[in-house]
Amino acid sequence: MNEANNINTEALDHTVERLCRVSEENYIDPFARLDWPEELDRDTWFTSPELISIEGTSLWDELDESQRKTLSFYEAVGFYSINIHGERRLIEGLASRLYRKDHDGVTPYLHHFLDEENKHMVYFGRFCTRYANGPYPEKKFAFVQEYEKGEEDFLFFAEIMVFEEIVDIFNRKQAKDDRLHPLAKEINWLHHFEEARHLSFGREFVKVLWQRYSPNWTDDTLKRVRETIGSFIGATWREYYNPSVYKDAGLADPFAVRKMALAHPASLARRTEISAALLKFLSTNGIVPNAKELPL
Amino acid sequence: MSESTREKLRAFVLEKTESAIADLTDQTHLFENGILKSIQVMDLILFVEEISGQEIDVEGLKPGAFKDIDTIMKNFCENRDEK
Numbered sequence: 519m520n521e522a523n524n525i526n527t528e529a530l531d532h533t534v535e536r537l538c539r540v541s542e543e544n545y546i547d548p549f550a551r552l553d554w555p556e557e558l559d560r561d562t563w564f565t566s567p568e569l570i571s572i573e574g575t576s577l578w579d580e581l582d583e584s585q586r587k588t589l590s591f592y593e594a595v596g597f598y599s600i601n602i603h604g605e606r607r608l609i610e611g612l613a614s615r616l617y618r619k620d621h622d623g624v625t626p627y628l629h630h631f632l633d634e635e636n637k638h639m640v641y642f643g644r645f646c647t648r649y650a651n652g653p654y655p656e657k658k659f660a661f662v663q664e665y666e667k668g669e670e671d672f673l674f675f676a677e678i679m680v681f682e683e684i685v686d687i688f689n690r691k692q693a694k695d696d697r698l699h700p701l702a703k704e705i706n707w708l709h710h711f712e713e714a715r716h717l718s719f720g721r722e723f724v725k726v727l728w729q730r731y732s733p734n735w736t737d738d739t740l741k742r743v744r745e746t747i748g749s750f751i752g753a754t755w756r757e758y759y760n761p762s763v764y765k766d767a768g769l770a771d772p773f774a775v776r777k778m779a780l781a782h783p784a785s786l787a788r789r790t791e792i793s794a795a796l797l798k799f800l801s802t803n804g805i806v807p808n809a810k811e812l813p814l
Numbered sequence: 815m816s817e818s819t820r821e822k823l824r825a826f827v828l829e830k831t832e833s834a835i836a837d838l839t840d841q842t843h844l845f846e847n848g849i850l851k852s853i854q855v856m857d858l859i860l861f862v863e864e865i866s867g868q869e870i871d872v873e874g875l876k877p878g879a880f881k882d883i884d885t886i887m888k889n890f891c892e893n894r895d896e897k
Contacts, residue, residue, distance in 0.1 A: 655871075655872045657855070657856040657859045657860065657870075657872055658853070658855065658856045659852055659855040659856075659875075660852050660853075663852075746853070749851060749853040749854075750853060753853045753854075756856065756857065757856065761860065761863070762869075773864040776860070
């Protein structure tokens with residue numbers, strides 16, 4: 519279908535067809551796949567030490583191994599909570615875009631996307647509720663605003679891509695980390711296994727939306743879109759420094775810990791490394807030409 | 815003398831805003847007037863939690879709860895060191 523308002527492209531059609539086939543061939547049942555012990559052996563790692571938000575700071579140096587492992591557990595609960603809230607927003611947005619005529623070609627894959635995101639929430643949520651006091655609450659809000667044509671769709675999928683690109687680096691590293699508790703390692707592996715397809719779709723669809731709509735946007739809209747993406751990347755990173763995590767791990771003055779960790783060169787270096795591919799994508803495709811200069 | 819909660823809140827808004835503010839009052843609409851962006855709500859909530867010493871129950875929270883400094887003080891910082 520090539521109606522004037524339809525944004526499907528040949529490349530996107532191929533991506534959708536391939537990803538649907540892979541999703542169907544690799545269907546995972548989250549209820550049967552994972553073993554959920556009554557209690558977890560907490561004398562182990564749940565987050566790779568190098569990915570813990572205060573790693574590299576003097577506070578980290580002061581903690582003994584037991585305290586570090588305790589923090590690694592709550593950082594995992596924090597990470598899974600970020601995933602739950604991000605995926606909940608994603609599901610709401612994807613569901614409202616099913617069978618839209620202007621991009622009906624992607625609907626078959628949106629069904630898989632929705633299904634897989636719901637399954638991810640099942641195991642993230644089960645971990646948080648079974649072994650902790652449930653997910654940490656989300657504190658990000660988006661207010662209703664007016665958009666130019668295509669702007670809302672573009673920002674929705676661009677923000678999904680930002681959220682998933684960052685999450686996936688954590689997943690990829692932790693899926694290979696034998697120090698992690700087997701359940702934590704498997705959760706990271708399962709998530710990466712399916713997110714890889716979502717990332718592939720996300721990059722292609724964000725490019726299509728950008729190429730289709732951005733040439734018609736005013737300079738003010740372009741500026742607003744670029745600022746919104748930059749702000750979203752910064753806010754996404756700030757969620758990884760959660761005072762509730764620090765408090766539950768027994769660290770004194772959790773708000774001061776957050777400020778210290780956010781400002782520390784070691785954690786900035788980690789954010790820079792993990793964001794590199796995402797920023798390169800945004801820059802290379804002209805979406806945010808100066809992406810490397812965005813404050814992280 | 816320690817800064818009052820209200821003064822800390824004003825200082826936070828002035829530090830975080832990217833807008834040129836001619837006159838920020840405690841009745842200035844922070845989000846409607848573009849002083850703060852919606853993406854900054856998370857930072858504002860965490861800051862209010864820090865200065866009030868109380869966690870905010872975010873479920874069911876409406877954006878209007880952070881309309882202006884007066885509203886934030888009334889909703890989350892009552893009984894603090896109001897001056």
